[in-house]
Amino acid sequence: xxxxxxxxxxxxxxxxxxxxxxxxxxxxxxxxxxxxxxxxxxxxxxxxxxxxxxxxxxxxxxxxxxxxxxxxxxxxxxxxxxxxxxxxxxxxxxxxxxxxxxxxxxxxxxxxxxxxxxxxxxxxxxx
Amino acid sequence: xxxxxxxxxxxxxxxxxxxxxxxxxxxxxxxxxxxxxxxxxxxxxxxxxxxxxxxxxxxxxxxxxxxxxxxxxxxxxxxxxxxxxxxxxxxxxxxxxxxxxxxxxxxxxxxxxxxxxxxxxxxxxxxxx
Numbered sequence: 001x002x003x004x005x006x007x008x009x010x011x012x013x014x015x016x017x018x019x020x021x022x023x024x025x026x027x028x029x030x031x032x033x034x035x036x037x038x039x040x041x042x043x044x045x046x047x048x049x050x051x052x053x054x055x056x057x058x059x060x061x062x063x064x065x066x067x068x069x070x071x072x073x074x075x076x077x078x079x080x081x082x083x084x085x086x087x088x089x090x091x092x093x094x095x096x097x098x099x100x101x102x103x104x105x106x107x108x109x110x111x112x113x114x115x116x117x118x119x120x121x122x123x124x125x126x127x
Numbered sequence: 128x129x130x131x132x133x134x135x136x137x138x139x140x141x142x143x144x145x146x147x148x149x150x151x152x153x154x155x156x157x158x159x160x161x162x163x164x165x166x167x168x169x170x171x172x173x174x175x176x177x178x179x180x181x182x183x184x185x186x187x188x189x190x191x192x193x194x195x196x197x198x199x200x201x202x203x204x205x206x207x208x209x210x211x212x213x214x215x216x217x218x219x220x221x222x223x224x225x226x227x228x229x230x231x232x233x234x235x236x237x238x239x240x241x242x243x244x245x246x247x248x249x250x251x252x253x254x255x256x
Contacts, residue, residue, distance in 0.1 A: 012167040012201050019156030053196050082200035104148070104204035108155060 001026040002119060005045040007036040007062065008080065009054050013103065017049065020108045025115070033057030037065055040072055047119050050097075052081040060095060067096050076118035141212045143239065144246050148206030165251040168205045172198060172240055179217070180233050183226060191229065192221040198236070207243035210236055 003026045008014050014029055021027060028045060030036035033054060040048070048066070052059035059079060066072045079092045082103040092100045099114040152161045175198040182191035195218040202211035217232045 010171070010197055010201060012164055012171060012204065015160070015163055015167060016152075016155065016204065019160045053193055053200075055193060082196060082203070103200050105155075106151060 002047075003028060003043075003045040004115065005030065005036065005040060005048045007031075007033070007048065007054070007059070008051040010051075013051070013080075016105060020105070020111060021115075024112075033059075033062040033065075036062060037069075037072075040066070040075070041069070044071070045075070047115060048075055048077045049080055049101075049115075050077050052079055052083060052092075063096055076120070078114055078118065141209050143207075143209045143242055145206035145208040148204065148208075149250060152204075162251050164205060165247045168201055168207070169244060169247060172201060172207075172210070172243075175201075176233065176236060176240060179236075180230075183229055183233065186226070188221050188224065188226065191226075192218055195221065202243070205243075205247065207240070207247070210239045210243050213239060 001024075004021065005028045006014060006017055007030045008017065009031045011031075014031075018027060028039065028043065030039055033056060036050075050059045050062060054062075059081070063077055063079075066075060066077060076098045077096075078099040078101055079097040080101050080103060081088070081092070084102045089100045098118045101111050101114055105111060149161060152164055175194045179191050179194035179198070182188070182194060195214045199211050199214035199218055202208070202214060213232060213236045217229050217236070220227060220229055220232075
């Protein structure tokens with residue numbers, strides 16, 4: 001099963017992602033940026049779902065560090081955010097996120113579609 | 128929508144609760160997920176509100192904004208619609224660098240959260256959404 005890292009501080013949002021993705025992907029969860037960056041380096045996932053509003057190091061800062069890290073910079077990173085202002089999508093894509101999903105999650109197929117779109121081809125499907 | 132516009136959204140016209148949100152949660156994970164999500168919300172939402180109130184009292188705008196942002200997000204997912212709208216209003220004021228009216232807004236959120244708590248508790252305990 002292919003592995004996705006979830007970086008999200010809210011337990012309710014993590015539970016929701018588990019419910020939607022359970023059985024399709026193996027999830028590794030982090031509730032803060034420091035642990036996430038250490039964990040991503042120790043055990044590389046195939047994709048990262050990254051909340052923007054985190055205490056301490058926020059999602060934008062985590063992304064900068066991922067893109068600056070030779071081991072991590074290739075990872076597809078999808079922003080999860082409840083900031084839904086016009087122009088946000090363009091802003092996040094310009095910052096280096098591969099995709100952008102708004103919360104609350106209303107249509108799970110949008111999330112699943114984004115994950116399928118950005119998971120690297122091949123790899124892990126037999127696992 | 129920009130920040131200034133969303134501050135002016137009429138909260139009063141928002142239904143206090145949104146049963147469709149609960150139907151979605153059931154679709155995602157059945158009654159088990161719904162009950163667990165409600166439990167997490169009923170535990171976490173008051174904590175976020177306390178965090179927002181404390182942050183406002185100490186002029187810590189970023190922490191207050193983060194707390195109301197989290198409350199907005201969770202409330203919208205759980206169908207506590209008016210709590211979500213009021214939290215969004217506070218979040219936007221704080222993001223603009225002001226605290227004008229936020230303390231009063233937190234009082235309003237508290238009252239709406241009590242109403243949402245009654246509703247969600249009833250759903251969790253077997254009542255209708």
